[in-house]
Amino acid sequence: MNNTQTRWIWEQPICEEIFRQKYCLYGEQSAEEVFTGVASEIASAETTEEKRRHWEGVFYQELISGRLQPAGRILANARPGSPMKNYNNCFTIDIEDSLEGIYEALKDDATISKMGGGVGFDISKLRPIGAKLSNGGESSGVISFLRIFDQSAKTIMTGGQRRSAHIALLDISHPEIEEFITAKKGEQNKELTQFNISVKITDDFIKAVKEDADWNLVWKGRTFKTVKAKHLYDLLAKNAFIHNEPGIFNADTVERYNNGWWAFKMDRVNPCGELVMPAYSLCCLSSVNLASFVAKPFSADASFDFAAFERTCGIGIRFLDNVLDATDYPLERIKTFSRDWRRVGLGFTGLGDVFAMMGMKYGEEASLVLAEQIAKTLRDASYSASSDLAAEKGSFPAFDAEKYLQANFIKTLDPELREKIRTQGMRNVQLNTVAPTGTTSLSMGQNCSSGIEPIFALSFKRTIRTGRGDETRTEEVSDYAWKLWKSLNGKENEPMENIVVPEAFVTTLDINPYQSIDMQAVFQKYIDHSISKTLNLPLGTSFEEYKNLFMYAYEKGLKGFTTFNPEGSMKGILEYSGKKEEGVHRRVAPARPRDLPCEIHRVAGGKRKYVVIPGFLNGTLYEIFVLDDTDGKIGIDDDRKALVRKAAKGRYDLVFVNGSEETVLEDFTSAFNSPDASLARFISMALRHGTPLQFIISQLQKDTNFTDVERCIARVLKTYIRDGEEVITSDRECPECGELLSFRDGCVSCFSCGYSKCT
Incomplete structure (x- = not known):
C-alpha cells in the first residue's frame, strides 16, 4: 500500500460487512468517509489551524493505506459531530472494602459501561466470605459481589451496541482464592459470563511451588488458612486447562517494569490483558498493520521496510496522544489521572502473515530474529516520537526525569535515547502494547492475522452477530496472506485439496506451544505494557504438559498468560473449515530440531x-x-x-x-x-x-x-x-x-x- 492511496478496496465481502456494521454508525457510506471523520476529529487536538490541516492529511493517509488501525472505539465514535465522544476501549477502577465503596464502584462501572468501555479491577481488598463485618455480621465474599457487577454488565448495553467486557483480579494469597479459581466452569455453570478472571501470581508463590512449601491465605494480616502452594498451582492449572480460566497475571514481573514506579502500582489490567496499569487509567489503543510493510511478498527478495514502519510508529504515537485530548472521559478521576500521565498503547497486527509472506515459519529461529528487530523498532520509534512530542507540547505533567530514567524498562533503552529523554522529556509515561485486534484485523486488515497471533487458519468459519438480539450466523473467510498467495500464483479458484501449501503457512494448531511462548517473550522484552495473546493448545495436550507450560511462561518473563483448550468446556467464535460435530482431529507434528x-x-x-x-x-x-x-x-x-x-x-x-x-x-x-x-x-x-x-x-x-x-x-x-x-x-x-x-x-x-x- 502506497503513501498516496485515495480509495479503499475490500478484499472479501465479510471484511466490508463487519466494517459497515461496527463503524459506519453516523450515516457514512464508505470507509473513506469513516477515515475522513476520524482523521479530522483526532487532528482537532492540534494547537493551530495549520497543524490541524497538516496532521489531518497525514492521519488520513495512514488510515486509508491500512498502515494504522485505530482501536474500535476510535473507529466507531471519533467524528466531529459524534454524540458518543468516548474514544477509549477500556478503563480501570478501584473497589474499597466497604458497602459504600462497593456500590460507588458499581456506579462508576455502570457509567463506564454506558459510554462503551470495558472495565478492569482488582478485588483483593475485599474481605473474604465469612469474615466479620463492623455490624457483627459476616461477609458474603468477593464472588457474591462480582455477581452483582456481572448482572449490571448484562443489563447495560454499551452505547446501544454491545455489553461491557470486564476483568477481575484476585491475589494468590487471598483467603477466597480457591473459590475464585474454580468460580467459572465454562458451559457447565455459565458463571460470571461478562467477566474474565485472572489470578495475581508473585515470585514468592512460584518459589513456594518449586520448594513444595506451605502458602498462607491472608487478609489484613490475619491468616485464614494454610495450604500447599502446589495445591493452588495445580488447582489453577486444572481449571484453566479444562475451562480456559483463570488467566495468569505475574504481578511482580509487571511491577518490575513500571515506568511510574515512584507514584503508583500497576496492579490491574484491562479485560483483554494488554494494558497493565493502576486504578483510574484507560486504554488508548491503535495498531500498525505489519503486513503493509512487506515488499515483494512470497519471493526470494521479500523484505520488511523498517524505515516506513518507523515512520508510521511515530505518527501512531502522535495520533494516540491527540486522542487523549479529543476524547471525553467517563469519570473526572480518570480524566485527571490520564492527562497527568498520558498513557497510550501503540501495538501491531498481522505478524503471522508477515512471516508467511517472508517465507518463515512462525516460531522458528529466523522468525524470532525478525520479531526482535520489529519489536525494537516499535519501541525505539515510539519513545523517540514521544520525546519529540514533549519538546513540542510539553512532557506529561507528572514527569520527573531522574525518577523516570531509574525505571527498569527505561534502563534497557539505548544510551542515545535515554539522553534524549533526559534533555527533552517524555510526553507519555508508557507507550506500547499488543492488543488482540480481532474486529479491526478482520475489517481494516482484510482479515490479516490478529495481533501477535499466528495465522488462525488458511480459511475458517466465523460466527457473526446479526444484530438481532443474540442471533448469529457463520461465514467462510480466508486469511489475508493466504488469499494474496493464491492470487499471485493463479490459485484463486483451485480446490484446497489440489494445492500444495508452502511450508511457511503454519497455523495455530501447527505451532509448538513452547515456540508460541518464545515469540511472546521476544516481544515482551521490548513492550512496556503487556501483550494480549491466547495460546491455543494443540489437540491432545495432556494436563502435565499444560502445567509445564504455565511454569515456562513465568520463567520466560511473560506478564500474563492465557490459554484456550479446543477440547475444553468453552467454544471459541472461530471454527476451522470442515470441522464436524463428530470426526477425527488432525494435528501436524512440531518440527524436530537437530x-x-x-x-x-x-x-x-x-x-x-x-x-x-x-x-x-x-x-x-x-x-x-x-x-x-x-x-x-x-x-x-x-x-x-x-x-x-x-x-x-x-x-x-x-x-x-x-x-x-x-x-x-x-x-x-x-x-x-x-x-x-x-x-x-x-x-x-x-x-x-x-x-x-x-x-x-x-x-x-x-x-x-x-x-x-x-x-x-x-x-x-x-x-x-x-x-x-x-x-x-x-x-x-x-x-x-x-x-x-x-x-x-x-x-x-x-x-x-x-x-x-x-x-
Missing part, C-alpha cells in the same frame, strides 16, 4: 533384552528408539546424559555429553531389528502427533500375542504417565505386581513376579 535430549532404559522381557530410548521435545515425549540387545553387544549405559542427533535423513547418532565433551555413537539406529524399528516408528509418529500415552499403552496391551518388545516398550512408556492423567487399566496387567502380562498359547505370565495362569 538435537533432542533422551533417556536410556535397559529392559528385560522374557528371553530378550532391549535398550529403549525415548526422546523429548520441551519436556514432552516426542519419539522412541528400540534396540535388541539380547546378545549384550550394545554398550550403552542407562545412567548417562545423552542426545539423539539427526545427522542426516534416516540417520541418527547417539551423543553422550560429559561437560563440554561429547562422545558420539554414530548411526546407532542401524542396529534396529526391522520389525522392532517399524513398531518404534509408528509409536514415535503417535507421540509427536499428540496421542496420549495411555492410549498407546492400551493398544500395545491389546495384542493377543503380546511380544517381549511390546511389553518392554509399554513398561517404559508407563513410567511417563504423569499426575492428572488417567491411567487406563486393563485385564492385561498382572494382579500381583501390576506389570504387563505376556499372552501365549492360552496362558498369561508375568516375568517380573512369576505370576501365571492358563485357561
Whole structure:
C-alpha cells in the first residue's frame, strides 16, 4: 500500500460487512468517509489551524493505506459531530472494602459501561466470605459481589451496541482464592459470563511451588488458612486447562517494569490483558498493520521496510496522544489521572502473515530474529516520537526525569535515547502494547492475522452477530496472506485439496506451544505494557504438559498468560473449515530440531533384552528408539546424559555429553531389528502427533500375542504417565505386581513376579 492511496478496496465481502456494521454508525457510506471523520476529529487536538490541516492529511493517509488501525472505539465514535465522544476501549477502577465503596464502584462501572468501555479491577481488598463485618455480621465474599457487577454488565448495553467486557483480579494469597479459581466452569455453570478472571501470581508463590512449601491465605494480616502452594498451582492449572480460566497475571514481573514506579502500582489490567496499569487509567489503543510493510511478498527478495514502519510508529504515537485530548472521559478521576500521565498503547497486527509472506515459519529461529528487530523498532520509534512530542507540547505533567530514567524498562533503552529523554522529556509515561485486534484485523486488515497471533487458519468459519438480539450466523473467510498467495500464483479458484501449501503457512494448531511462548517473550522484552495473546493448545495436550507450560511462561518473563483448550468446556467464535460435530482431529507434528535430549532404559522381557530410548521435545515425549540387545553387544549405559542427533535423513547418532565433551555413537539406529524399528516408528509418529500415552499403552496391551518388545516398550512408556492423567487399566496387567502380562498359547505370565495362569 502506497503513501498516496485515495480509495479503499475490500478484499472479501465479510471484511466490508463487519466494517459497515461496527463503524459506519453516523450515516457514512464508505470507509473513506469513516477515515475522513476520524482523521479530522483526532487532528482537532492540534494547537493551530495549520497543524490541524497538516496532521489531518497525514492521519488520513495512514488510515486509508491500512498502515494504522485505530482501536474500535476510535473507529466507531471519533467524528466531529459524534454524540458518543468516548474514544477509549477500556478503563480501570478501584473497589474499597466497604458497602459504600462497593456500590460507588458499581456506579462508576455502570457509567463506564454506558459510554462503551470495558472495565478492569482488582478485588483483593475485599474481605473474604465469612469474615466479620463492623455490624457483627459476616461477609458474603468477593464472588457474591462480582455477581452483582456481572448482572449490571448484562443489563447495560454499551452505547446501544454491545455489553461491557470486564476483568477481575484476585491475589494468590487471598483467603477466597480457591473459590475464585474454580468460580467459572465454562458451559457447565455459565458463571460470571461478562467477566474474565485472572489470578495475581508473585515470585514468592512460584518459589513456594518449586520448594513444595506451605502458602498462607491472608487478609489484613490475619491468616485464614494454610495450604500447599502446589495445591493452588495445580488447582489453577486444572481449571484453566479444562475451562480456559483463570488467566495468569505475574504481578511482580509487571511491577518490575513500571515506568511510574515512584507514584503508583500497576496492579490491574484491562479485560483483554494488554494494558497493565493502576486504578483510574484507560486504554488508548491503535495498531500498525505489519503486513503493509512487506515488499515483494512470497519471493526470494521479500523484505520488511523498517524505515516506513518507523515512520508510521511515530505518527501512531502522535495520533494516540491527540486522542487523549479529543476524547471525553467517563469519570473526572480518570480524566485527571490520564492527562497527568498520558498513557497510550501503540501495538501491531498481522505478524503471522508477515512471516508467511517472508517465507518463515512462525516460531522458528529466523522468525524470532525478525520479531526482535520489529519489536525494537516499535519501541525505539515510539519513545523517540514521544520525546519529540514533549519538546513540542510539553512532557506529561507528572514527569520527573531522574525518577523516570531509574525505571527498569527505561534502563534497557539505548544510551542515545535515554539522553534524549533526559534533555527533552517524555510526553507519555508508557507507550506500547499488543492488543488482540480481532474486529479491526478482520475489517481494516482484510482479515490479516490478529495481533501477535499466528495465522488462525488458511480459511475458517466465523460466527457473526446479526444484530438481532443474540442471533448469529457463520461465514467462510480466508486469511489475508493466504488469499494474496493464491492470487499471485493463479490459485484463486483451485480446490484446497489440489494445492500444495508452502511450508511457511503454519497455523495455530501447527505451532509448538513452547515456540508460541518464545515469540511472546521476544516481544515482551521490548513492550512496556503487556501483550494480549491466547495460546491455543494443540489437540491432545495432556494436563502435565499444560502445567509445564504455565511454569515456562513465568520463567520466560511473560506478564500474563492465557490459554484456550479446543477440547475444553468453552467454544471459541472461530471454527476451522470442515470441522464436524463428530470426526477425527488432525494435528501436524512440531518440527524436530537437530538435537533432542533422551533417556536410556535397559529392559528385560522374557528371553530378550532391549535398550529403549525415548526422546523429548520441551519436556514432552516426542519419539522412541528400540534396540535388541539380547546378545549384550550394545554398550550403552542407562545412567548417562545423552542426545539423539539427526545427522542426516534416516540417520541418527547417539551423543553422550560429559561437560563440554561429547562422545558420539554414530548411526546407532542401524542396529534396529526391522520389525522392532517399524513398531518404534509408528509409536514415535503417535507421540509427536499428540496421542496420549495411555492410549498407546492400551493398544500395545491389546495384542493377543503380546511380544517381549511390546511389553518392554509399554513398561517404559508407563513410567511417563504423569499426575492428572488417567491411567487406563486393563485385564492385561498382572494382579500381583501390576506389570504387563505376556499372552501365549492360552496362558498369561508375568516375568517380573512369576505370576501365571492358563485357561
